[in-house]
Amino acid sequence: MKVIVSDDGSATAWHEGYAESYHSRFGAVSESQLVYLDNSGLTARLTRGMPTRVLEIGFGLGLNCLLSAASARQCQTLLRYTSIEKALITQRDWAALNYAAVTQIAPECAPLQAMLSNPRENHCVMRDLNAFTQLTLHTTDATAFEFPDKAFDIVYQDAFSPSVNPELWRPAFLERLYPTLVPGGVLATYCVRGAVRRALDSAGFIVEKRPGPAGKREVLVARRAE
Numbered sequence: 001m002k003v004i005v006s007d008d009g010s011a012t013a014w015h016e017g018y019a020e021s022y023h024s025r026f027g028a029v030s031e032s033q034l035v036y037l038d039n040s041g042l043t044a045r046l047t048r049g050m051p052t053r054v055l056e057i058g059f060g061l062g063l064n065c066l067l068s069a070a071s072a073r074q075c076q077t078l079l080r081y082t083s084i085e086k087a088l089i090t091q092r093d094w095a096a097l098n099y100a101a102v103t104q105i106a107p108e109c110a111p112l113q114a115m116l117s118n119p120r121e122n123h124c125v126m127r128d129l130n131a132f133t134q135l136t137l138h139t140t141d142a143t144a145f146e147f148p149d150k151a152f153d154i155v156y157q158d159a160f161s162p163s164v165n166p167e168l169w170r171p172a173f174l175e176r177l178y179p180t181l182v183p184g185g186v187l188a189t190y191c192v193r194g195a196v197r198r199a200l201d202s203a204g205f206i207v208e209k210r211p212g213p214a215g216k217r218e219v220l221v222a223r224r225a226e
């Protein structure tokens with residue numbers, strides 16, 4: 001794993017196996033904030049004091065999770081964050097990102113780092129990242145995960161791109177994300193490929209393109225009908 005400093009000054013990393021970076025090189029924090037926290041409606045819900053359940057596909061470096069937890073703390077609103085990751089980052093690699101130096105997410109870094117100390121496959125670890133956020137981290141292949149019905153208000157679909165990580169973008173996988181959302185729930189993703197939009201549409205989602213962050217014209221929001 002090679003650490004990269006993105007254009008907004010926040011760190012991300014290059015994954016040699018997938019030959020892709022975990023976040024946008026134009027700004028890791030700014031991409032995560034817009035594409036996931038804001039577009040999914042998480043920021044608005046937490047600001048209004050609405051307890052929220054998020055499911056994330058691809059825990060990666062934990063950046064979406066840390067920013068979401070920090071937002072829950074700032075808004076003093078409960079967040080239950082469930083994330084699925086096939087290949088959990090090692091504690092040593094994660095420490096190299098130095099996210100603890102990012103003031104906004106610094107308080108959540110120590111509990112997250114402790115969670116990475118004993119990685120095991122096909123395992124589930126639960127921990128409070130702050131007084132408002134409980135993280136449940138499943139170290140397993142998302143394609144084998146049994147998604148509970150109507151269990152989440154928001155899904156962050158944050159796999160690597162369909163070219164290198166196709167199993168998480170196939171219609172058969174995407175259609176399983178629809179029933180795990182409550183009616184009116186929102187799936188947010190950076191990927192706007194036609195095949196992905198069509199698969200989400202066929203799964204029943206109401207799909208909408210939104211303006212993207214720096215370096216990306218558009219991103220997607222897909223809503224389960226009320």
Ligand SMILES: C[S@@+](CC[C@H](N)C(=O)[O-])C[C@H]1O[C@@H](n2cnc3c(N)ncnc32)[C@H](O)[C@@H]1O
Pocket residue numbers: 021022023032056057058059060061062063064065084085086087140141142143158159160165167168
């Ligand atoms: C783009 S990164 C996620 C970045 C992350 N959301 C963050 O905020 O740092 C995609 C992640 O999906 C994981 N992944 C890829 N295929 C997977 C699978 N079949 N099941 C679970 N995780 C998978 C990769 O290991 C990688 O960590």
